[in-house]
Ligand code: NDP
Protein backbone atom coordinates (compact mmCIF):
# COMPACT_ATOMS: atom_id res chain seq x y z
CA UNK A 1 0.00 0.00 0.00
CA UNK A 2 1.41 3.40 -1.02
CA UNK A 3 0.67 6.36 1.25
CA UNK A 4 0.08 9.55 -0.71
CA UNK A 5 0.38 13.25 0.04
CA UNK A 6 -1.44 15.40 -2.49
CA UNK A 7 -0.89 19.11 -3.09
CA UNK A 8 -3.76 20.79 -4.97
CA UNK A 9 -6.45 18.21 -4.17
CA UNK A 10 -9.31 20.43 -5.34
CA UNK A 11 -7.82 21.11 -8.79
CA UNK A 12 -8.21 19.33 -12.10
CA UNK A 13 -5.21 17.02 -11.55
CA UNK A 14 -5.95 16.78 -7.81
CA UNK A 15 -9.52 15.52 -8.26
CA UNK A 16 -8.39 13.08 -10.96
CA UNK A 17 -5.66 11.80 -8.63
CA UNK A 18 -8.35 11.18 -6.03
CA UNK A 19 -10.35 9.29 -8.70
CA UNK A 20 -7.38 6.98 -9.20
CA UNK A 21 -6.92 6.52 -5.44
CA UNK A 22 -10.63 5.75 -5.10
CA UNK A 23 -10.42 3.12 -7.84
CA UNK A 24 -7.59 1.24 -6.11
CA UNK A 25 -8.30 1.25 -2.37
CA UNK A 26 -5.99 -1.75 -1.84
CA UNK A 27 -3.04 0.02 -3.43
CA UNK A 28 -3.27 3.67 -2.41
CA UNK A 29 -4.21 5.64 0.67
CA UNK A 30 -4.44 9.43 0.91
CA UNK A 31 -2.72 10.52 4.14
CA UNK A 32 -2.31 14.28 3.63
CA UNK A 33 -3.68 16.87 1.21
CA UNK A 34 -3.67 20.59 0.51
CA UNK A 35 -6.29 22.81 -1.09
CA UNK A 36 -6.42 26.48 -1.95
CA UNK A 37 -9.74 28.22 -1.32
CA UNK A 38 -12.32 25.66 -2.36
CA UNK A 39 -13.34 24.70 1.16
CA UNK A 40 -16.69 23.15 0.20
CA UNK A 41 -15.02 20.59 -2.03
CA UNK A 42 -12.27 20.07 0.56
CA UNK A 43 -14.85 19.11 3.21
CA UNK A 44 -16.39 16.55 0.88
CA UNK A 45 -12.94 15.12 0.09
CA UNK A 46 -12.04 14.94 3.79
CA UNK A 47 -15.17 12.88 4.50
CA UNK A 48 -14.53 10.67 1.45
CA UNK A 49 -10.82 9.99 2.01
CA UNK A 50 -10.15 10.65 5.73
CA UNK A 51 -6.69 12.17 5.34
CA UNK A 52 -4.82 12.72 8.61
CA UNK A 53 -3.59 16.18 7.62
CA UNK A 54 -5.15 18.97 5.52
CA UNK A 55 -3.70 22.33 4.59
CA UNK A 56 -5.65 25.34 3.28
CA UNK A 57 -4.32 28.53 1.73
CA UNK A 58 -5.39 31.12 4.31
CA UNK A 59 -6.18 31.49 7.99
CA UNK A 60 -9.87 32.38 7.65
CA UNK A 61 -10.58 29.17 5.78
CA UNK A 62 -8.50 27.25 8.30
CA UNK A 63 -10.77 28.50 11.09
CA UNK A 64 -13.91 27.70 9.09
CA UNK A 65 -12.70 24.22 8.22
CA UNK A 66 -11.84 23.32 11.82
CA UNK A 67 -15.52 23.61 12.74
CA UNK A 68 -16.76 21.39 9.94
CA UNK A 69 -14.61 18.28 9.88
CA UNK A 70 -13.88 15.39 12.24
CA UNK A 71 -11.50 16.19 15.10
CA UNK A 72 -9.06 13.47 14.10
CA UNK A 73 -8.09 15.47 10.98
CA UNK A 74 -5.30 17.94 11.67
CA UNK A 75 -5.66 21.26 9.82
CA UNK A 76 -2.85 23.69 8.97
CA UNK A 77 -2.55 26.63 6.56
CA UNK A 78 -0.35 28.84 4.41
CA UNK A 79 3.06 28.04 2.96
CA UNK A 80 4.05 26.24 6.18
CA UNK A 81 0.99 24.06 5.68
CA UNK A 82 2.06 23.12 2.14
CA UNK A 83 5.46 22.08 3.52
CA UNK A 84 3.86 19.99 6.23
CA UNK A 85 1.69 18.13 3.72
CA UNK A 86 4.63 17.60 1.36
CA UNK A 87 6.80 16.13 4.11
CA UNK A 88 4.13 14.26 6.06
CA UNK A 89 6.11 11.50 7.81
CA UNK A 90 3.94 8.52 6.89
CA UNK A 91 3.64 9.42 3.17
CA UNK A 92 5.71 7.60 0.54
CA UNK A 93 4.76 9.65 -2.51
CA UNK A 94 4.11 13.35 -3.02
CA UNK A 95 1.75 14.11 -5.90
CA UNK A 96 2.42 17.78 -6.59
CA UNK A 97 -0.63 19.13 -8.42
CA UNK A 98 -0.62 22.63 -7.00
CA UNK A 99 -0.65 25.51 -9.44
CA UNK A 100 2.37 27.73 -9.96
CA UNK A 101 5.79 28.26 -8.46
CA UNK A 102 4.40 27.99 -4.90
CA UNK A 103 5.03 24.29 -5.51
CA UNK A 104 8.80 24.73 -5.47
CA UNK A 105 9.53 24.86 -1.72
CA UNK A 106 7.32 21.86 -0.90
CA UNK A 107 8.88 19.79 -3.71
CA UNK A 108 12.40 20.40 -2.47
CA UNK A 109 11.39 19.72 1.13
CA UNK A 110 9.76 16.42 0.11
CA UNK A 111 12.84 15.37 -1.86
CA UNK A 112 14.98 15.98 1.22
CA UNK A 113 12.66 13.68 3.17
CA UNK A 114 13.19 10.97 0.54
CA UNK A 115 9.64 11.02 -0.84
CA UNK A 116 9.02 9.83 -4.39
CA UNK A 117 7.78 12.83 -6.38
CA UNK A 118 4.98 12.54 -8.93
CA UNK A 119 5.16 15.96 -10.53
CA UNK A 120 2.33 17.69 -12.38
CA UNK A 121 3.38 21.15 -11.16
CA UNK A 122 5.52 22.07 -14.19
CA UNK A 123 6.12 25.66 -13.00
CA UNK A 124 8.45 24.23 -10.34
CA UNK A 125 10.65 22.54 -12.94
CA UNK A 126 10.62 25.60 -15.18
CA UNK A 127 11.62 28.03 -12.47
CA UNK A 128 14.23 25.88 -10.71
CA UNK A 129 14.84 22.76 -12.79
CA UNK A 130 18.56 22.71 -12.05
CA UNK A 131 17.95 22.67 -8.28
CA UNK A 132 15.07 20.19 -8.26
CA UNK A 133 16.83 17.66 -10.50
CA UNK A 134 20.11 18.00 -8.61
CA UNK A 135 18.44 17.47 -5.24
CA UNK A 136 16.46 14.51 -6.58
CA UNK A 137 19.74 12.94 -7.72
CA UNK A 138 21.49 13.72 -4.40
CA UNK A 139 18.71 12.16 -2.37
CA UNK A 140 18.14 9.36 -4.94
CA UNK A 141 14.50 10.25 -5.20
CA UNK A 142 12.54 9.37 -8.37
CA UNK A 143 10.94 12.36 -10.18
CA UNK A 144 8.00 10.81 -12.01
CA UNK A 145 6.25 12.96 -14.61
CA UNK A 146 2.47 13.35 -14.56
CA UNK A 147 2.25 15.74 -17.52
CA UNK A 148 0.97 13.55 -20.38
CA UNK A 149 3.80 14.43 -22.80
CA UNK A 150 6.49 13.70 -20.24
CA UNK A 151 4.82 10.54 -19.05
CA UNK A 152 4.80 9.47 -22.71
CA UNK A 153 8.51 10.19 -23.12
CA UNK A 154 9.28 8.48 -19.82
CA UNK A 155 7.51 5.36 -21.10
CA UNK A 156 9.25 5.55 -24.52
CA UNK A 157 12.61 5.71 -22.73
CA UNK A 158 12.03 2.61 -20.61
CA UNK A 159 15.24 0.56 -20.76
CA UNK A 160 16.96 2.84 -23.32
CA UNK A 161 20.45 4.34 -23.02
CA UNK A 162 20.74 8.11 -22.71
CA UNK A 163 23.36 8.21 -25.51
CA UNK A 164 20.94 6.56 -27.93
CA UNK A 165 18.39 9.36 -27.73
CA UNK A 166 18.52 11.60 -30.78
CA UNK A 167 15.59 13.89 -30.02
CA UNK A 168 12.39 14.29 -28.07
CA UNK A 169 9.27 15.21 -30.05
CA UNK A 170 6.51 16.75 -27.95
CA UNK A 171 3.04 16.88 -29.44
CA UNK A 172 0.86 19.98 -29.04
CA UNK A 173 -2.88 20.13 -29.60
CA UNK A 174 -2.67 23.83 -30.40
CA UNK A 175 -5.25 24.90 -27.80
CA UNK A 176 -8.47 26.84 -28.26
CA UNK A 177 -7.25 29.17 -31.02
CA UNK A 178 -5.23 26.75 -33.12
CA UNK A 179 -7.26 27.43 -36.26
CA UNK A 180 -7.07 31.22 -35.99
CA UNK A 181 -4.54 33.55 -37.54
CA UNK A 182 -2.73 36.02 -35.34
CA UNK A 183 -4.96 38.91 -36.50
CA UNK A 184 -7.97 36.93 -35.32
CA UNK A 185 -6.74 36.93 -31.74
CA UNK A 186 -7.53 40.60 -31.15
CA UNK A 187 -10.41 40.88 -28.72
CA UNK A 188 -10.93 37.17 -28.00
CA UNK A 189 -12.79 36.59 -24.74
CA UNK A 190 -11.83 34.63 -21.64
CA UNK A 191 -14.69 32.20 -22.34
CA UNK A 192 -13.42 31.50 -25.86
CA UNK A 193 -9.89 30.97 -24.58
CA UNK A 194 -11.11 28.55 -21.90
CA UNK A 195 -12.81 26.35 -24.48
CA UNK A 196 -10.07 23.74 -25.06
CA UNK A 197 -10.89 21.27 -27.86
CA UNK A 198 -9.42 18.09 -26.28
CA UNK A 199 -8.67 18.38 -22.58
CA UNK A 200 -10.64 19.62 -19.59
CA UNK A 201 -8.06 21.26 -17.32
CA UNK A 202 -7.63 24.08 -14.81
CA UNK A 203 -8.10 27.64 -16.09
CA UNK A 204 -4.43 28.68 -16.05
CA UNK A 205 -3.13 25.75 -18.10
CA UNK A 206 -6.05 26.10 -20.54
CA UNK A 207 -4.98 29.68 -21.24
CA UNK A 208 -1.36 28.49 -21.43
CA UNK A 209 -2.48 26.03 -24.11
CA UNK A 210 -4.17 28.82 -26.09
CA UNK A 211 -1.02 30.99 -26.01
CA UNK A 212 1.10 27.84 -26.50
CA UNK A 213 3.11 28.84 -23.44
CA UNK A 214 2.07 25.49 -22.01
CA UNK A 215 4.14 23.75 -24.67
CA UNK A 216 6.99 26.19 -24.07
CA UNK A 217 6.96 25.37 -20.35
CA UNK A 218 6.85 21.68 -21.30
CA UNK A 219 9.96 22.03 -23.48
CA UNK A 220 11.82 23.40 -20.44
CA UNK A 221 10.27 20.71 -18.23
CA UNK A 222 11.48 18.03 -20.69
CA UNK A 223 14.97 19.54 -20.78
CA UNK A 224 15.29 19.09 -17.01
CA UNK A 225 13.47 15.79 -16.59
CA UNK A 226 15.36 14.01 -19.36
CA UNK A 227 18.63 15.97 -19.39
CA UNK A 228 18.35 16.72 -23.12
CA UNK A 229 19.65 19.95 -24.74
CA UNK A 230 17.09 22.32 -26.26
CA UNK A 231 18.28 21.74 -29.83
CA UNK A 232 17.20 18.13 -29.42
CA UNK A 233 13.65 18.93 -28.34
CA UNK A 234 11.08 19.47 -31.11
CA UNK A 235 7.38 20.21 -31.02
CA UNK A 236 4.83 19.05 -33.59
CA UNK A 237 1.21 20.20 -33.82
CA UNK A 238 -1.08 17.20 -33.55
CA UNK A 239 -4.64 18.27 -33.05
CA UNK A 240 -6.14 14.94 -31.95
CA UNK A 241 -3.89 14.54 -28.84
CA UNK A 242 -3.73 10.79 -29.47
CA UNK A 243 0.06 10.55 -29.71
CA UNK A 244 1.17 12.01 -26.40
CA UNK A 245 4.82 12.41 -27.46
CA UNK A 246 7.68 10.55 -29.13
CA UNK A 247 11.38 9.82 -28.92
CA UNK A 248 13.62 9.48 -31.94
CA UNK A 249 16.70 7.32 -31.40
CA UNK A 250 20.05 7.56 -33.20
CA UNK A 251 19.16 4.62 -35.46
CA UNK A 252 16.13 6.69 -36.73
CA UNK A 253 13.67 4.51 -34.94
CA UNK A 254 10.86 6.58 -33.40
CA UNK A 255 8.87 5.32 -30.41
CA UNK A 256 5.57 6.97 -29.57
CA UNK A 257 3.13 6.54 -26.71
CA UNK A 258 -0.57 6.72 -27.62
CA UNK A 259 -3.91 6.72 -25.87
CA UNK A 260 -7.20 8.55 -25.60
CA UNK A 261 -6.72 11.94 -23.91
CA UNK A 262 -7.33 11.11 -20.23
CA UNK A 263 -5.04 12.53 -17.53
CA UNK A 264 -5.92 9.73 -15.14
CA UNK A 265 -3.75 7.41 -17.25
CA UNK A 266 -0.45 9.29 -16.72
CA UNK A 267 -1.44 10.05 -13.09
CA UNK A 268 -1.98 6.34 -12.48
CA UNK A 269 1.29 5.43 -14.21
CA UNK A 270 3.21 7.78 -11.94
CA UNK A 271 1.56 6.12 -8.93
CA UNK A 272 2.13 2.52 -10.07
CA UNK A 273 5.54 2.95 -11.72
CA UNK A 274 7.37 0.71 -12.60
CA UNK A 275 4.29 -1.51 -12.67
CA UNK A 276 0.85 -1.06 -14.20
CA UNK A 277 -2.66 -1.72 -12.94
CA UNK A 278 -5.66 -2.56 -15.09
CA UNK A 279 -7.73 0.57 -15.83
CA UNK A 280 -11.30 -0.23 -16.74
CA UNK A 281 -12.49 3.33 -16.10
CA UNK A 282 -10.74 4.83 -19.12
CA UNK A 283 -11.63 4.45 -22.78
CA UNK A 284 -9.69 2.14 -25.06
CA UNK A 285 -7.97 3.62 -28.08
CA UNK A 286 -9.55 2.20 -31.24
CA UNK A 287 -7.63 3.81 -34.07
CA UNK A 288 -10.26 2.74 -36.62
CA UNK A 289 -12.74 4.99 -34.86
CA UNK A 290 -10.38 7.93 -35.26
CA UNK A 291 -9.35 7.18 -38.84
CA UNK A 292 -6.88 10.00 -39.39
CA UNK A 293 -4.22 11.71 -37.32
CA UNK A 294 -2.93 15.13 -38.35
CA UNK A 295 0.48 16.75 -37.91
CA UNK A 296 1.87 20.13 -38.83
CA UNK A 297 4.88 22.30 -38.21
CA UNK A 298 4.75 24.92 -35.53
CA UNK A 299 4.88 28.58 -36.59
CA UNK A 300 6.97 30.48 -34.02
CA UNK A 301 5.69 33.84 -35.32
CA UNK A 302 2.11 32.78 -34.73
CA UNK A 303 2.85 31.26 -31.31
CA UNK A 304 5.40 33.70 -29.92
CA UNK A 305 5.36 32.22 -26.44
CA UNK A 306 7.06 29.16 -27.91
CA UNK A 307 9.92 31.33 -29.13
CA UNK A 308 10.18 33.07 -25.74
CA UNK A 309 10.30 29.76 -23.92
CA UNK A 310 13.02 28.24 -26.12
CA UNK A 311 15.02 31.45 -25.80
CA UNK A 312 14.60 31.64 -22.00
CA UNK A 313 15.52 27.97 -21.73
CA UNK A 314 18.67 28.37 -23.84
CA UNK A 315 19.80 31.48 -21.94
CA UNK A 316 19.10 29.62 -18.70
CA UNK A 317 19.94 31.00 -15.25
CA UNK A 318 17.07 33.12 -13.93
CA UNK A 319 15.52 33.69 -17.38
CA UNK A 320 13.05 30.76 -17.12
CA UNK A 321 12.03 32.08 -13.66
CA UNK A 322 11.15 35.41 -15.29
CA UNK A 323 9.31 33.65 -18.12
CA UNK A 324 7.25 31.63 -15.65
CA UNK A 325 6.47 34.37 -13.14
CA UNK A 326 5.56 36.88 -15.87
CA UNK A 327 3.31 34.29 -17.47
CA UNK A 328 1.59 33.36 -14.19
CA UNK A 329 0.77 37.00 -13.47
CA UNK A 330 -0.21 37.89 -17.04
CA UNK A 331 -2.53 34.89 -17.31
CA UNK A 332 -4.14 35.73 -13.95
CA UNK A 333 -4.70 39.29 -15.23
CA UNK A 334 -6.25 38.00 -18.45
CA UNK A 335 -8.54 35.65 -16.50
CA UNK A 336 -9.60 38.65 -14.38
CA UNK A 337 -10.35 40.58 -17.62
CA UNK A 338 -7.69 43.19 -16.82
CA UNK A 339 -5.69 42.71 -20.05
CA UNK A 340 -6.36 41.35 -23.52
CA UNK A 341 -5.24 37.96 -24.77
CA UNK A 342 -2.36 39.30 -26.88
CA UNK A 343 -1.17 41.46 -23.98
CA UNK A 344 -0.15 38.25 -22.22
CA UNK A 345 2.60 37.91 -24.83
CA UNK A 346 3.59 41.58 -24.74
CA UNK A 347 3.98 41.56 -20.96
CA UNK A 348 6.11 38.41 -20.99
CA UNK A 349 8.30 39.83 -23.74
CA UNK A 350 8.78 43.07 -21.78
CA UNK A 351 9.74 41.16 -18.61
CA UNK A 352 12.27 39.01 -20.47
CA UNK A 353 13.80 41.99 -22.27
CA UNK A 354 14.53 43.98 -19.13
CA UNK A 355 16.02 41.07 -17.17
CA UNK A 356 19.77 40.52 -16.83
CA UNK A 357 20.10 36.82 -16.29
CA UNK A 358 21.91 35.48 -13.24
CA UNK A 359 23.50 32.12 -13.92
CA UNK A 360 23.20 29.13 -11.59
CA UNK A 361 20.83 30.96 -9.24
CA UNK A 362 20.31 29.75 -5.68
CA UNK A 363 16.83 29.11 -4.34
CA UNK A 364 16.86 32.52 -2.63
CA UNK A 365 17.77 34.28 -5.90
CA UNK A 366 15.00 32.44 -7.71
CA UNK A 367 12.44 33.49 -5.12
CA UNK A 368 13.66 37.12 -5.34
CA UNK A 369 13.56 37.22 -9.15
CA UNK A 370 10.14 35.55 -9.15
CA UNK A 371 8.76 38.24 -6.80
CA UNK A 372 10.45 41.08 -8.62
CA UNK A 373 9.02 39.90 -11.95
CA UNK A 374 5.51 39.71 -10.50
CA UNK A 375 5.86 43.27 -9.19
CA UNK A 376 7.01 44.45 -12.62
CA UNK A 377 4.03 42.81 -14.35
CA UNK A 378 1.64 44.38 -11.82
CA UNK A 379 3.16 47.78 -12.46
CA UNK A 380 2.44 47.36 -16.18
CA UNK A 381 -1.18 46.27 -15.87
P1 NDP B 1 -6.22 23.84 -11.05
O1 NDP B 1 -6.30 25.31 -11.13
O2 NDP B 1 -7.39 23.04 -11.51
O3 NDP B 1 -5.89 23.39 -9.55
C1 NDP B 1 -4.88 24.00 -8.82
C2 NDP B 1 -4.87 23.48 -7.39
O4 NDP B 1 -3.92 24.23 -6.64
C3 NDP B 1 -6.20 23.68 -6.67
O5 NDP B 1 -6.33 22.65 -5.70
C4 NDP B 1 -6.03 25.04 -6.00
O6 NDP B 1 -6.86 25.21 -4.87
C5 NDP B 1 -4.58 24.94 -5.58
N1 NDP B 1 -3.91 26.24 -5.47
C6 NDP B 1 -3.84 27.21 -6.42
N2 NDP B 1 -3.09 28.24 -5.99
C7 NDP B 1 -2.69 27.92 -4.73
C8 NDP B 1 -1.91 28.59 -3.74
N3 NDP B 1 -1.37 29.80 -3.97
N4 NDP B 1 -1.68 27.96 -2.55
C9 NDP B 1 -2.20 26.74 -2.33
N5 NDP B 1 -2.95 26.06 -3.22
C10 NDP B 1 -3.20 26.65 -4.40
O7 NDP B 1 -4.90 23.42 -11.84
P2 NDP B 1 -4.60 22.07 -12.64
O8 NDP B 1 -4.99 20.88 -11.84
O9 NDP B 1 -5.08 22.21 -14.04
O10 NDP B 1 -3.02 22.14 -12.73
C11 NDP B 1 -2.16 21.88 -11.62
C12 NDP B 1 -0.74 21.73 -12.11
O11 NDP B 1 -0.67 20.59 -12.96
C13 NDP B 1 -0.24 22.91 -12.95
O12 NDP B 1 1.13 23.08 -12.71
C14 NDP B 1 -0.44 22.46 -14.38
O13 NDP B 1 0.44 23.06 -15.29
C15 NDP B 1 -0.17 20.96 -14.24
N6 NDP B 1 -0.81 20.13 -15.27
C16 NDP B 1 -2.18 20.10 -15.37
C17 NDP B 1 -2.79 19.31 -16.32
C18 NDP B 1 -4.29 19.21 -16.39
O14 NDP B 1 -4.81 18.39 -17.15
N7 NDP B 1 -5.05 19.97 -15.65
C19 NDP B 1 -2.01 18.53 -17.29
C20 NDP B 1 -0.59 18.61 -17.06
C21 NDP B 1 -0.03 19.38 -16.09
P3 NDP B 1 -8.38 25.75 -4.90
O15 NDP B 1 -8.98 25.36 -6.20
O16 NDP B 1 -8.97 25.05 -3.71
O17 NDP B 1 -8.31 27.24 -4.70
Ligand code: MG
Pocket residue numbers: 147148149218
Ligand atom coordinates in the same frame (compact mmCIF):
# COMPACT_ATOMS: atom_id res chain seq x y z
MG1 MG C 1 0.93 18.48 -21.03
